Amino acid sequence: MHITPVVFLGANYYTGLSGIRTLGRRGIGVIALDYDFSTAYGLVSRYVQRRLLCPNVNTQEHELVDFLIKLACDLGTKPVLIPSHDAYALMISRHSEILSQHYLFHHTAQGLLEQIVDKKSLYVLACEHNMRMPLTLFPADSEEDEAAAAEMTYPCLVKPSISHLFVKVFRRKLFIANNRKELHEALRLSREANLDVMVQQLIPGFDDRMFVLDVFIDQAGQATHTMTAQKLRQFPANFGSSTLTHQYPVPELLEPGVSFLQRIGYRGYCEIEFKRHQESEEFYMIEINARLSTLNSLFDACGIEYPYIMYRDLTGDPLPPVNLDKHLNYAFYHFYEDIFSVRQYLRTKQLTWKQVVKPFFAHRKVYAVWSLDDPLPSLFFFKLIFAKAWRKITSPFKPKGPQKA
Incomplete structure (x- = not known):
């Protein structure tokens, strides 16, 4: 039986790595692309079938489009195309007409993705559709x-x-x-x-008042898979990416979040971030991520495998709908970044040591980078961390260049 391959854009961050693992564990061939092999620790995953060096999406967008077209022609099939970063998602959106002739991906209305990624136009869009934002x-x-x-x-x-x-x-x-x-x-x-x-x-409240709603909307416009999660810690503290987040049902987010996405004509996977006001208890939409989430490993543990859901929908064999409305007690944990976030919370007295330690005994954890069945990316990641630390330690002792007269 022919299995449609996936071309995965971006492997230098754990967002891409977790998506690669989701698909690879399902036996799907993953062709992973990145423009810098020296930092792309996702490329050493056992679930990557082929690793390809591609043009830089930030500076060589048209060359990247040509590269993708040639790759699809060489494969002799129409692969699924999945971006792991906003820059890749925007590139696909801008060149959707030509890329759709060679790849399978979810289409949104022309210019919609640009509106969502641009926070200014997202605010205008939210006001037009009565979606509460700060x-x-x-x-x-x-x-x-x-x-x-x-x-x-x-x-x-x-x-x-x-x-x-x-x-x-x-x-x-x-x-x-x-x-x-x-x-x-x-x-x-x-x-x-x-x-x-x-x-x-600024909506008042600690970081544990941040929530995410993750939704998949199929090509017919139906929200087939939904779940919510609550952030517990971030790095940088208060305004960063999650370092500790647990799956947690928040049914109040479903109707406003899903209906907003449907009204604007969104298709595919996306994540809406909300903050709950500590006084009014009202939810405010903060932003939308129109690409894979950094929390993908958490969703996998909870049985909502969004990259695989996308894949099955695009290949004409959709999975049965699931709305995860019970607490499964899983938490996402980024060990390395959480060290720094904890230090910030303690220094600013936003948390005590007791509050820091408590979540470690309350959840079953899944990790940002580490996975027992795929250890090499973790080794690569910590190699990068140690190399960076070594450069910082030794830089004061390195000879300076010649002084200009």
Whole structure:
């Protein structure tokens, strides 16, 4: 029997690694692509059938499209195409017309993915469809800066429209402004870097008031697989990626989240992040991830294998619907990053040692990188970590270059 292969875009992060494992464990041939083998620890997974060096999605988008077309022609079949990062998802969206002739992937309305990934246009979209989000302002000049500073409560957030561009410049996801002066400074720095940013209300509450709704919407527009989870810790603390998250039923998120995605015409898998206001108890949508989640290993443990669900839908053999509405007591754990998040929580007195330790005895854990049946990526990952640490330790002792006269 012919098994349709998968071309997997991006293997330098545990998002891609976990997706590769999901499909490989199902006996599906995975062809993994990355533009930098030196850091792509997902490529050494036992579940990768072929490893290919591809053009850089950030600087060689058209060359990457040509590369993918040639790959599909060489395979002599129409593979499933799965992105593990926003940059790959956006590339597929922009070139969907030509790529759909060679690959199977879920189509959304033209330009919808760009709207979702861009936080500014997502806010506009949410307002149009009555989806609650934190108050967000878009000052474009000094006069509008003053108006925004007067209207906002503090602390507030200065967030980028496109996250990965902001992170590349500032090595952080956002700025926190505790007063008007800090807000003006954050806006100035962002404009100097030619980055489009917004000013957003900060929803009060600790990180355990962050929740995710993960949904798969089939090609007919039906939400066939849903589950929710609650974040417990993040790195960086308060505004980062999850380091400890457990599966937890939150039925109040299903109707607003699913109906919003259906109204805007979304197809395929996505994750909506919410925060519950500590006073009003209302849920606010924070962002949408239109590619595989960093929590994929948690979903696998709970029996909701989203990459496989996508695969079966695209190959014309969909799985029976599942809404996970019971607590299975699994938790996602990123051992390495959680060390740093715990340090931040303790230093800022947001958690005590007792609160840090308690979750370790409360859940069955699945890990971001480590897997007993696939240990090599973990060894590669820690090799990268040790190499980075060694460079940091030895850099003060390395001879400097010649001084300019």
